[in-house]
Amino acid sequence: MNKQRKKRYWRLREIRKERDYQSGSLQYANRPYTFRSVRLLFGIGLVRVQITTNQFIKKHKINI
Numbered sequence: 001m002n003k004q005r006k007k008r009y010w011r012l013r014e015i016r017k018e019r020d021y022q023s024g025s026l027q028y029a030n031r032p033y034t035f036r037s038v039r040l041l042f043g044i045g046l047v048r049v050q051i052t053t054n055q056f057i058k059k060h061k062i063n064i
Contacts, residue, residue: 011064012053019056023049 001009020026024036039049057064 008064015057015062015064016053019051019053022056023051 017026021028021031021034024034027033036049051059056062
């Protein structure tokens with residue numbers, strides 16, 4: 001793997017870890033506890049909010 005691909009791989013890996021932490025599916029020992037976000041949809045009930053890596057990058061304006 002060349003240097004650019006390797007650097008991009010590790011950067012995306014960090015972004016995915018942060019996304020998982022903020023969504024509540026990953027917990028770190030040195031950070032406050034997070035809960036999975038839940039959205040109430042009428043007629044359906046409670047639905048877990050899911051966010052993709054691309055949505056997370058756009059939402060937080062992260063440059064890769």
